[in-house]
Structures are given as C-alpha cells and as structure tokens.
Amino acid sequence: xxxxxxxxxxxxxxxxxxxxxxxxxxxxxxxxxxxxxxxxxxxxxxxxxxxxxxxxxxxxxxxxxxxxxxxxxxxxxxxxxxxxxxxxxxxxxxxxxxxxxxxxxxxxxxxxxxxxxxxxxxxxxxxxxxxxxxxxxxxxxxxxxxxxxxxxxxxxxxxxxxxxxxxxxxxxxxxxxxxxxxxxxxxxxxxxxxxxxxxxxxxxxxxxxxxxxxxxxxxxxxxxxxxxxxxxxxxxxxxxxxxxxxxxxxxxxxxxxxxxxxxxxxxxxxxxxxxxxxxxxxxxxxxxxxxxxxxxxxxx
Amino acid sequence: xxxxxxxxxxxxxxxxxxxxxxxxxxxxxxxxxxxxxxxxxxxxxxxxxxxxxxxxxxxxxxxxxxxxxxxxxxxxxxxxxxxxxxxxxxxxxxxxxxxxxxxxxxxxxxxxxxxxxxxxxxxxxxxxxxxxxxxxxxxxxxxxxxxxxxxxxxxxxxxxxxxxxxxxxxxxxxxxxxxxxxxxxxxxxxxxxxxxxxxxxxxxxxxxxxxxxxxxxxxxxxxxxxxxxxxxxxxxxxxxxxxxxxxxxxxxxxxxxxxxxxxxxxxxx
Numbered sequence: 001x002x003x004x005x006x007x008x009x010x011x012x013x014x015x016x017x018x019x020x021x022x023x024x025x026x027x028x029x030x031x032x033x034x035x036x037x038x039x040x041x042x043x044x045x046x047x048x049x050x051x052x053x054x055x056x057x058x059x060x061x062x063x064x065x066x067x068x069x070x071x072x073x074x075x076x077x078x079x080x081x082x083x084x085x086x087x088x089x090x091x092x093x094x095x096x097x098x099x100x101x102x103x104x105x106x107x108x109x110x111x112x113x114x115x116x117x118x119x120x121x122x123x124x125x126x127x128x129x130x131x132x133x134x135x136x137x138x139x140x141x142x143x144x145x146x147x148x149x150x151x152x153x154x155x156x157x158x159x160x161x162x163x164x165x166x167x168x169x170x171x172x173x174x175x176x177x178x179x180x181x182x183x184x185x186x187x188x189x190x191x192x193x194x195x196x197x198x199x200x201x202x203x204x205x206x207x208x209x210x211x212x213x214x215x216x217x218x219x220x221x222x223x224x225x226x227x228x229x230x231x232x233x234x235x236x237x238x239x240x241x242x243x244x245x246x247x248x249x250x251x252x253x254x255x256x257x258x259x260x261x262x263x264x265x266x267x268x269x270x271x272x273x274x275x276x277x278x279x280x281x282x283x284x285x286x287x288x289x290x291x292x293x294x295x296x297x298x299x300x
Numbered sequence: 301x302x303x304x305x306x307x308x309x310x311x312x313x314x315x316x317x318x319x320x321x322x323x324x325x326x327x328x329x330x331x332x333x334x335x336x337x338x339x340x341x342x343x344x345x346x347x348x349x350x351x352x353x354x355x356x357x358x359x360x361x362x363x364x365x366x367x368x369x370x371x372x373x374x375x376x377x378x379x380x381x382x383x384x385x386x387x388x389x390x391x392x393x394x395x396x397x398x399x400x401x402x403x404x405x406x407x408x409x410x411x412x413x414x415x416x417x418x419x420x421x422x423x424x425x426x427x428x429x430x431x432x433x434x435x436x437x438x439x440x441x442x443x444x445x446x447x448x449x450x451x452x453x454x455x456x457x458x459x460x461x462x463x464x465x466x467x468x469x470x471x472x473x474x475x476x477x478x479x480x481x482x483x484x485x486x487x488x489x490x491x492x493x494x495x496x497x498x499x500x501x502x503x504x505x506x507x508x509x510x511x512x513x514x515x516x517x518x519x520x521x522x523x524x525x526x527x528x529x530x531x532x533x534x535x536x537x538x539x540x541x542x543x544x545x546x547x548x549x550x551x552x553x554x555x556x557x558x559x560x561x562x563x564x565x566x567x568x569x
Contacts, residue, residue, distance in 0.1 A: 164429065164430050168429045168430075168432075168436070168440065169415075169419065169424070169429060169436075169439075169440070170426055170429045170430070172408070172412050172415055172416045172419075173416065175407065175408055175412070176405045176408070176416045176419075178407075179404075179405035179407055180403045180404070180405060180406075182367070182387075182399070182403055183399065183403035183404065183405065184405075184416075185387040185388055186365065186387050186390075186391060186397050186399075186403075186480075187391055187396070187416060187417050187419050187420070187479065187480075188391030188392060188419050188483070189388075189416070189419050190388065197426060240407070
C-alpha cells in the first residue's frame with residue numbers, strides 16, 4: 001500500500017508540473033498558430049517577465065501594482081516585437097523568421113539582466129511550499145501547496161484560451177489568418193491587429209508562467225531553460241493545438257517524474273532531464289504531427 | 301447544357317451602374333497585364349469576364365478587389381472613386397470574392413469557415429469575446445443563424461462539421477461561395493468558380509450562382525475561360541485578350557463578334 005501511495009505522489013507531482021510545462025508551451029502555440037513563426041524567444045520572455053515583476057516589487061511597488069505594470073510591459077513587448085521585428089519580415093522564409101526570434105532571445109535576455117541585474121531573486125506569492133494539510137490528512141498524499149496553486153492557475157488560463165480559440169470570432173479569425181492570408185484579408189480580417197493581439201497575449205502567458213516557475217524555483221536565468229522542456233510538449237501535442245498542449249504537458253510531466261523514480265536508479269539517475277526528449281523522438285517517428293496536430297496531407 | 305436563365309420575371313431587375321472601370325492599366329515591371337480597360341457592371345446583373353489563359357482576367361478581378369493597384373485609370377463603386385483600395389476596404393464596401401485556387405481555411409470546419417465570413421458583421425471586442433459578455437454571446441448566436449441559412453441554401457448541411465481540407469474539390473468551391481456570401485455582399489467576385497469541375501458539378505455551380513443572384517439580388521462578376529458555361533448564365537460579357545478588351549455586350553453579340561472568334565479559335569495571318 002505504501003508503494004501505491006508513493007506512486008500516486010510521484011504521479012500527481014508530475015502531473016502538476018506538467019500543467020506548468022503546458023503553460024510555457026501555450027505561448028509557442030499561440031504565435032505559431034497565428035503566424036507560422038516558431039518563437040524561439042518565448043523562454044526569454046518568461047524570464048524577462050518574472051524578472052521585471054520581481055524588479056518592480058523591489059523598487060517598492062506592491063503586488064497589486066506590480067502585476068498590472070508587468071502585464072502592460074509584456075503586452076508592449078509583444079506588440080513591439082510584432083511591429084519592429086516580424087512585420088518587416090512578413091512573407092520571408094520560415095527559417096528567416098526563426099533566426100530573427102533566436103536573435104531576439106539574446107537581446108531580451110541581455111536587456112533583462114542589464115536592467116535588473118543577474119542575481120537569483122526570491123518571488124513570494126504568499127503561498128507556502130509545504131504539503132497541503134487537508135490533503136495529507138485525508139489521503140496521506142504530500143503535495144506542495146504551491147504546486148497545486150500553480151497548476152490551478154495554469155489550468156484555468158489554458159482552458160480559457162482554448163475555449164476562446166475554438167469557439168469565438170477571435171479564435172476563428174486567428175485560425176483563418178494562420179491558414180490563408182489572402183483569404184483572411186478578403187473577408188475583412190485585420191491581419192496586423194490579429195498578430196499584435198497574439199503577441200500581446202503570449203507576452204502575458206509568459207508572465208504567468210514566469211511568476212509560477214519563479215515562485216517555485218527562484219527567479220533566475222535558468223527559467224530560460226524551462227522553455228526547452230516545452231519543446232517535447234509541443235512535439236507530442238502538435239504545434240497547432242491548444243488542447244494538445246494540455247494533454248502533452250501532463251504526459252511529459254508525469255512521464256519524466258515516474259521515469260526518474262522507477263527507471264532512474266537502474267541507470268544511475270538523472271534521467272528526468274532527458275527522458276521527455278526521448279519520448280518526443282518516439283512521437284516523431286510514430287506520429288510526426290503530434291497527438292492533436294493538423295494531419296499533414298499532401299495531395300500529389 | 302442549357303439553363304433557362306431568368307425565365308421568369310426577375311425579383312431584382314437590373315439597375316444602374318454599381319462598378320465602373322475606366323481606362324485601367326496595370327503592369328508588372330515591363331509586363332503589361334491590363335491596357336486601358338473600361339467597362340461597367342450594373343446592379344443585380346451577372347457580368348462575366350472571359351478570355352483565353354493569360355488574358356488578364358484575374359488581374360482585373362484583383363484590381364476591383366484591391367489586391368493590385370493599377371498604375372492608371374479609375375475605379376468607381378456606386379459613383380465614388382476608389383483610390384488606393386485594399387482587400388479589407390473592399391470587404392467593408394460589400395465586395396466579396398472567391399479565389400481561382402480555392403483559398404479556404406483548410407483546418408477549420410465548413411461551419412467555422414462560413415462563420416469567419418461574417419467577421420465584419422460581428423463587433424464585439426476581444427475582451428467581450430474572451431469573457432463571454434452578453435453582446436459577444438448574442439452576436440455569436442445571431443450570426444450562427446444567418447450562417448445556417450446559407451448552409452441550407454447551398455445544400456451543404458450534411459458536411460457542416462467536416463474540416464474543409466477533407467472535402468472533394470467541387471464541395472470546397474461551394475463552401476468558398478458560402479463564405480463569400482456570408483458577408484451579405486453587394487457584389488460577388490467569382491474567380492473561375494467552375495474551373496476543374498466535371499459537367500455535373502458545373503451545372504450545380506451555375507444553378508447556385510443564379511440562385512444567389514435571384515434570391516439575394518447580389519451583383520455577380522465572374523471570370524471563366526470556358527465560353528460555353530458563361531454564355532448561358534451571364535447578362536453581359538466582357539472579353540479580354542492579352543490585357544486588352546476586345547468585346548463587350550450580351551452573350552449573343554459577343555458570340556457573333558469576329559474579334560472574339562479570332563481570339564478563341566486563332567486566326568490565319
């Protein structure tokens with residue numbers, strides 16, 4: 001029985017961190033869906049957002065002021081990137097756009113550290129990194145409060161965006177722009193406004209991800225690498241699917257923790273950091289479009 | 301194929317000029333796509349632009365739609381000169397279009413494609429939509445009703461939820477017509493609506509075009525290079541060849557025109 005309890009603890013812990021991976025991956029999907037750009041700078045945006053939020057608080061801004069300030073800053077950053085980096089590159093080859101976002105990554109990381117400094121910061125959201133007593137008493141599972149809080153916030157955000165994009169006019173416009181620019185223009189969809197909107201939203205998603213990850217493991221440069229964990233999530237879920245991102249996030253989170261605990265010891269441990277990529281490679285071999293991605297049909 | 305065109309009295313009798321093209325010239329670098337083209341389109345009529353491949357038909361349509369900007373000449377819509385028109389502005393004015401190579405949103409369902417066509421009829425802001433405020437909800441429902449009507453009109457109820465990428469070619473063309481229609485346009489520009497279709501699909505499409513014209517009174521400008529089809533459904537025909545206008549008039553007049561016959565059949569020099 002103790003064995004089962006332990007298994008459950010690992011599984012739930014994994015699923016909770018999976019929701020957080022999904023949150024980071026969501027930022028990629030939004031932009032990729034609407035503009036076909038793989039935004040390599042998403043990780044840097046997460047880092048920049050968390051660092052700015054902590055920075056504002058250190059300057060004396062209370063939580064309720066620092067949050068809207070950072071939201072505004074991230075929205076502006078998103079709008080700026082769209083206006084000054086990507087719009088001049090419209091109709092360029094995908095690889096050109098990717099290179100531009102890689103360049104952007106270094107600029108954002110550099111500016112963030114230039115402005116806010118390089119030391120690791122603590123981010124206190126007022127939630128303890130301790131097991132939830134109620135849960136521990138009733139089920140015997142020891143799950144950290146902050147993990148649960150983070151998962152709930154991330155879950156709500158992902159679910160909301162997923163609904164907006166599948167059920168509403170904004171979502172249709174966004175998918176329309178992604179599918180065919182000329183046709184979208186012909187029915188009066190404002191291309192530039194849609195792109196600006198998507199970049200602003202992904203900036204805000206980056207902020208939420210940055211705050212949650214920052215609260216968990218400190219606001220530091222390593223946040224950039226959280227974004228790399230989003231890659232297997234994207235490959236497994238499909239680059240264009242919001243629900244896919246949720247499911248794949250859960251799979252990756254649970255699989256890496258379970259693998260670490262149950263397979264890890266027999267190969268010397270530390271497999272948590274690379275196991276998701278092995279999973280991603282397997283998916284590429286078997287189902288390259290991902291679980292929920294648009295099936296690639298080529299008519300010859 | 302013979303279709304009895306407007307055999308009964310028309311619900312929307314042909315009215316005054318709605319689009320006027322005057323001395324329009326368009327060149328891409330040194331290549332002259334259109335040279336001094338003038339013609340008019342009257343309200344509620346079915347106006348065809350025909351000509352052999354490369355005659356400049358699609359270019360002409362793209363000028364009316366604002367995709368290309370002609371170097372010379374003027375374009376008037378209901379008497380108002382349209383300078384520097386964009387596709388988005390054209391959509392606002394009530395000019396809808398379909399494309400020669402179907403340009404649907406392939407990953408989306410038929411319903412979503414046609415709903416997207418109603419974009420300009422929906423006014424809720426992003427925040428209203430995101431938080432599902434009453435106006436956004438009401439708008440979604442009202443527009444959904446309008447779209448269902450179009451779906452019924454085009455007889456595509458059975459494929460409502462199918463992603464358009466999976467539909468056969470003929471049906472995709474019909475969905476594209478539906479999306480253009482969803483905006484409730486004054487003028488519908490159809491770029492080779494029957495290209496690549498078999499005879500049965502062509503007949504269906506002709507019927508739908510005439511029904512749209514009859515039922516909604518929509519003015520229709522359509523491009524075709526197959527003369528036979530067009531002659532049956534058009535009120536008047538413009539003939540282009542090598543970017544120049546070589547004929548203009550009712551189908552009977554155009555059919556008898558020596559220049560037109562030469563352009564289509566070739567002529568001994």
